[in-house]
Amino acid sequence: QLQLQESGPGLVKPSQTLSLTCTVSGGSIDTSAYYWSWVRQHPGKGLEWIGYIFHSGDTLYNPSLQSRLTMSIDTSENQFSLKLTSMTAADTAVYYCATFPRKTYQWNFDRWGQGTLVTVSS
Amino acid sequence: DIQMTQSPSSVPASVGDKVTITCRASQDISRRVAWYQQKPGKAPKLLIYVASNLQSGVPSRFSGSGSGADFTLTINGLQPEDFAAYYCQQTNSFPLTFGGGTRVEIK
Numbered sequence: 001q002l003q004l005q006e007s008g009p010g011l012v013k014p015s016q017t018l019s020l021t022c023t024v025s026g027g028s029i030d031t032s033a034y035y036w037s038w039v040r041q042h043p044g045k046g047l048e049w050i051g052y053i054f055h056s057g058d059t060l061y062n063p064s065l066q067s068r069l070t071m072s073i074d075t076s077e078n079q080f081s082l083k084l085t086s087m088t089a090a091d092t093a094v095y096y097c098a099t100f101p102r103k104t105y106q107w108n109f110d111r112w113g114q115g116t117l118v119t120v121s122s
Numbered sequence: 123d124i125q126m127t128q129s130p131s132s133v134p135a136s137v138g139d140k141v142t143i144t145c146r147a148s149q150d151i152s153r154r155v156a157w158y159q160q161k162p163g164k165a166p167k168l169l170i171y172v173a174s175n176l177q178s179g180v181p182s183r184f185s186g187s188g189s190g191a192d193f194t195l196t197i198n199g200l201q202p203e204d205f206a207a208y209y210c211q212q213t214n215s216f217p218l219t220f221g222g223g224t225r226v227e228i229k
Binding site for chain 2: 046047048049060062063064096098105106107108109110112113114115
């Protein structure tokens with residue numbers, strides 16, 4: 001049973017860079033069957049897809065965040081990561097790692113981490 | 123980007139009720155929509171994919187329908203554990219986008 005777990009700081013200062021890692025257990029991240037993704041949820045609000053990374057290292061980012069975003073994958077550690085630069089209060093949110101199958105038009109998130117709250121404040 | 127508009131934003135309901143939530147896409151997306159349930163402090167849970175396919179383990183009182191731009195999530199016989207927020211998501215194109223959510227509340 002695939003499980004995902006986010007880790008990273010709960011508090012980031014304005015203008016700093018957020019670094020989050022998602023550790024995958026119960027299966028290998030080095031698979032062509034899934035895309036590995038990040039989704040965030042602002043407090044009391046809806047969901048926003050951030051981007052995905054494939055086991056090959058190929059990425060696709062949400063254009064709204066693309067200029068500040070870098071995702072990477074470490075197959076030896078079974079982890080993938082997110083870096084978001086120039087953080088502001090508007091980036092305060094719960095960040096989820098999640099996965100969706102590599103099936104055309106079935107890009108629905110069937111596994112989620114528990115989420116980690118990131119607050120941007122000085 | 124494809125905009126997903128959910129309605130209503132909240133629906134008061136009682137145990138046993140039939141609840142219907144709608145989602146409208148800003149363009150034709152065929153049947154490429156998924157539905158999620160989210161409880162407070164928890165990650166979303168996939169309920170329905172490709173408009174009407176029930177995810178494994180999801181009770182049969184949940185059903186989805188629709189195609190084109192208009193979609194519906196129906197809960198037949200609301201149970202106490204169903205009071206939660208529900209989101210639609212389009213799986214037609216990137217960036218993937220979600221509806222604003224519908225909160226099913228106790229009447």
